[in-house]
Amino acid sequence: MTARARLLMFAAAAAVIAVFFAVACTEMPSFGGASHPYGDRAVAAALAHRTANVVSSVNFDLRAFDTLGEESILFGTVLSATLLLRLARDERRRPAASERVLPTTRLFGVILLPVALVVGVYIVAHGQLSPGGGFQGGVVLATALHLGYVAADYRVLEKVRPLAVLDVADSIAAGAFVAMGAAGLAAGGAFLKNVLPLGTFNRITSGGTVPLLNAAVGVEVASGVIVLLAHFLDQAVEITGTDEPTQEDH
Amino acid sequence: MGPWPYLAAGWIVLIALYGLVTSRNLIHAIGCLAVAQSSTYVLLLAVGYRRGGTAPVFSDLRPGSRPVVDPVVQALALTDVVVGATVTALLLALTVQLRKRHGTVDPQALTGLQG
DSSP: HHHHHHHHHHHHHHHHHHHHHHHHHHSSSSSOOOOOOHHHHHHEEEHHHHHHHHHHHHHIIHHHHHHHHHHHHHHHHHHHHHHHTTTOEEEEEEEOOOOOOHHHHHHHHHHHHHHHHHHHHHHHTTTSSSSOHHHHHHHHHHHHHHHHHHHOHHHHHHHOEEEEHHHHHHHHHHHHHHHHHHHHHHHSSTTTOSSSOOOSSSSOOOOOOOOHHHHHHHHHHHHHHHHHHHHHHHHHHHHHEESSSGGGGO | TTTHHHHHHHHHHHHHHHHHHHHHHHHHHHHHHHHHHHHHHHHHHHHOTTTOOOOOOTOOOOOOTTTTTTHHHHHHHHHHHHHHHHHHHHHHHHHHHHHHSSSSGGGGOOOSSSO
C-alpha cells in the first residue's frame, strides 16, 4: 500500500471515529458534575475500612483482584524482556569500562542516593495514608539505584544491583500477593478479602491488608523495573555483535 | 466547559493514530502509542472530575467537609500508566531485536517474514 492510500484510508476511518466519538460525548454526564455514584460508594467503603487514601483502597482492597492482574502483567513483561534481550549466540559481552566523573557529580550521587531510597520506602509505606503506594514508590526505589550509573559508571551500578537476588525478590513478591489473597480466602471466605485488623484511621498500621499488599507490589515493581532496565542497559553498554566490531575494538 | 475535555481526549487519540499510520521509525511509533494511551488518562480523569473537588485523600481532610473527585477512575488511570509502561518496555525490546536481525527500524521496510 502506498503512503497516500494509507493516509486516505486513515482520513476516512478517523472521520468516522471523530463523528461517533463527538456524538457520544454530547450524551455523557456533564464535565465536573456532582453525580459520581461509584466514587461516593468507594469513598464510603474506604472510610469504613479506615484507609485514608481512597485511591489505594480502591486498588488494594476493593479492586485488589484487578491489581493482581496488573502486577502479573508487569511480571510477564519482565520475563519476556529477559527472554527477548538475552545474549544471542552471535553476540558477546564486553565488560564495561570504568569512566571518569566529576567529583561534584560523584558527591551529588553519594548524597542523593540514600535520600532517594528513603523517599521510595516512605512512599511505599505510606500508600494507605497519602498519595503514593507500591507502584509509585517502587519506581522511585528503582530509579534511585540508577543514580549509581548517573553519578559514577556502569561498573558501580552493576555492583549495587544484585540481579540474581532481584529476580528472586520479584518472583517472591508476586507470589506473596497471591499468598495474601489465598490467606483472605482461608480466613474470610473470599479471595483477597481484607481480613486483618483495620487499625486506627490515619495511622501507618491502618487499612488491614492494604499496607502489606502495597509492600509486596513495591518490592515487585522496584526489582522488576531494575531488572528490566538492566537488560536494556546491558544491550547499550555491554553486548556487541561479533559481525560489527565497535570503535573500541580497534 | 461542556463536553470539551472529552473531545480533547478524542483529539489526542486521533493525532496519535495519525502518527502511527505515517510513522517511518518504530521508536517514533512507540511514542505515538504512548500518546494514544495518554488520551485514556485525559478521558478517565475528565469523567471523574467534580467541580470544586479535591484529591480523595483523607489524611488531612475531614470526611464530608469538601467534595472529592472520583477515586475509582484515578485508580484506573494508575492501572493504565502501569500497563502503558510495560507495553512500551516490551515493544522497545522487540525493536532492539528487529534492529539487530533486520538492520532497520522503519516499519515500511519490513515486508518479508524471516524464519
